[in-house]
Amino acid sequence: MFTASTTTKSNQRRDQIAQRDQETVMLSRVAGSLYWMSRNLERSENIARLLDVNFQLLLDFGSVSDETLKDHWVPVLRAAGEENLFFQLYATADSRSVMEFMTFRSENPNSVISCINSARENARHVRDQISQAMWQVLNDAYLFLKDADQESIWEGDTSAFYDQIKKYSYSFQGLTESTFSRNEGYEFIQFGKFIERADKTARIVDIKYHILLPKVTDVGGALDAAQWHAVLRSVTALEAYRRYHVAEIVPWKVVEFLMFSESFPRSIRYCVEEVHELVQRISGAQPGHYLNEGQRRFGKFLQDLRFATKEEVLRQGLHQFLQHVLSELAAIADNVFDTFMYHPPIDMVAEIRLHQQERQQQQIGA
Numbered sequence: 001m002f003t004a005s006t007t008t009k010s011n012q013r014r015d016q017i018a019q020r021d022q023e024t025v026m027l028s029r030v031a032g033s034l035y036w037m038s039r040n041l042e043r044s045e046n047i048a049r050l051l052d053v054n055f056q057l058l059l060d061f062g063s064v065s066d067e068t069l070k071d072h073w074v075p076v077l078r079a080a081g082e083e084n085l086f087f088q089l090y091a092t093a094d095s096r097s098v099m100e101f102m103t104f105r106s107e108n109p110n111s112v113i114s115c116i117n118s119a120r121e122n123a124r125h126v127r128d129q130i131s132q133a134m135w136q137v138l139n140d141a142y143l144f145l146k147d148a149d150q151e152s153i154w155e156g157d158t159s160a161f162y163d164q165i166k167k168y169s170y171s172f173q174g175l176t177e178s179t180f181s182r183n184e185g186y187e188f189i190q191f192g193k194f195i196e197r198a199d200k201t202a203r204i205v206d207i208k209y210h211i212l213l214p215k216v217t218d219v220g221g222a223l224d225a226a227q228w229h230a231v232l233r234s235v236t237a238l239e240a241y242r243r244y245h246v247a248e249i250v251p252w253k254v255v256e257f258l259m260f261s262e263s264f265p266r267s268i269r270y271c272v273e274e275v276h277e278l279v280q281r282i283s284g285a286q287p288g289h290y291l292n293e294g295q296r297r298f299g300k301f302l303q304d305l306r307f308a309t310k311e312e313v314l315r316q317g318l319h320q321f322l323q324h325v326l327s328e329l330a331a332i333a334d335n336v337f338d339t340f341m342y343h344p345p346i347d348m349v350a351e352i353r354l355h356q357q358e359r360q361q362q363q364i365g366a
Helices: 004-060 066-080 083-089 095-103 112-125 132-146 150-155 158-179 184-211 222-234 238-244 251-260 268-283 293-307 310-316 318-341 348-365
Strands: none
Touching (some): 004 066, 004 095, 004 112, 004 132, 004 158, 004 184, 004 222, 004 318, 066 083, 066 095, 066 184, 083 095, 095 112, 112 132, 150 158, 158 184, 184 222, 184 251, 184 268, 184 318, 222 238, 222 251, 238 251, 251 268, 251 310, 268 293, 268 318, 293 318
8 A cells, every 4th residue: 555655756756757758858859950950051052062063064065955954964863862753843854943943942852942941940949059140140041042033043143142052051060160069969960960961972973973974985085074073073072182183083083082081071981980970979988889789880881981992892883882871871860860869758657657566566575
């Protein structure tokens, strides 16, 4: 038989559970909002750069056929995973339709405007966690896109428009470095940025090598060289590549640089190293130790990447290798999300029943 003291303790236990549940949910929601705020802004920047570079590449070649336009733009849609949705809304994949779809269509969750809206909405949920300057940049980007005159953009300086999108991202990153405390929130922001950056670098290389693979007669030609030049520009790597490789742009040197460079901040290797370090910090694990099997798997992937060579990648197949990279990035993103950014509600009834059973056992034992 329960006494008044037992009832009081049960109520206290219930209140403690409720408080713990509330604090856990709040922290996980903050972490999730910071992660998606950062990841979506990074995605908007990458998409803006990819669209601008592809558009400028077409201008360099002057007049092209409708079939060439389709071959040029459909890979961009595939890389974003939005090819099916695009052809539900548009009949033809040309410069205007793809750029409009990937920039302004809210139905497309990977459009620039959708990414900026999502980043701003997530920032709104954690305004007390970020600086006023960080919020202002995101709000300015949102208003810039909301008020944009599409006709003026397409008929005017399209590059200037996309440059402004990139500048918002650069400003946000600089302000984050300057105004955000180095705590767990900062780690989730960086985690989102580097996961997205590695993902987009892998996809951009795959666009060129697997989907836009030229005919044998085109290898080494003007079109092939221009496309590899565009790949480097798409990840702002042209100057860095040329400082490392003074000679002309060689396809396999480009691929090797973008996959394995230890110093270029948009290479796959560099980003994966950063992601691994951030996962260790977020989980609180000691170096060489992992919180769960998913994180151990990612640690093994990093070790394999550190010792991989271009010859091994060539034997495996570049497309297959890049798909493996994308799979591992998605797996660790899901792992961290499930572990730190999503917590199912605690079953209060079951918790209280368990506590009552424990009290009963204690009384029997007494």
